[in-house]
Amino acid sequence: MAHAIPNNDFYPKVDVLSRIGNWFSATIVSIAENNPRMRRVHTLQAMSDAQLAALGIKRDDIVHLVFRDVYYT
Structure with a gap:
């Protein structure tokens, strides 16, 4: 008895440049969100x-x- 194993791709193929772009944008977002100033903005915005x-x-x-000392003079 022969067993057939289907060759299904469960993960879509993504080209290398798209993966690099996705990684880069996710890294930039992570850096921005972990900035202490952004955490302070989120904390203040959460207040009543x-x-x-x-x-x-x-x-x-x-x-x-x-951001007064960085962007606003």
């Missing part, structure tokens, strides 16, 4: 308006506040 008011911060000014 009352909590921000207690700190003297308006929601519209969060990014300006966190």
Whole structure:
């Protein structure tokens, strides 16, 4: 009795340049998300308006506040 094993590709073939591009973009996103400034922005954005008011911060000014020494002079 012969056994037939189907030759199914369960993983789609992706060309090398696409894989390199995907890896590069995922790495850049990971670096950006792990930046302490971005973590601070996320922390402040998660606060309520009352909590921000207690700190003297308006929601519209969060990014300006966190990045003021880098982008805003």
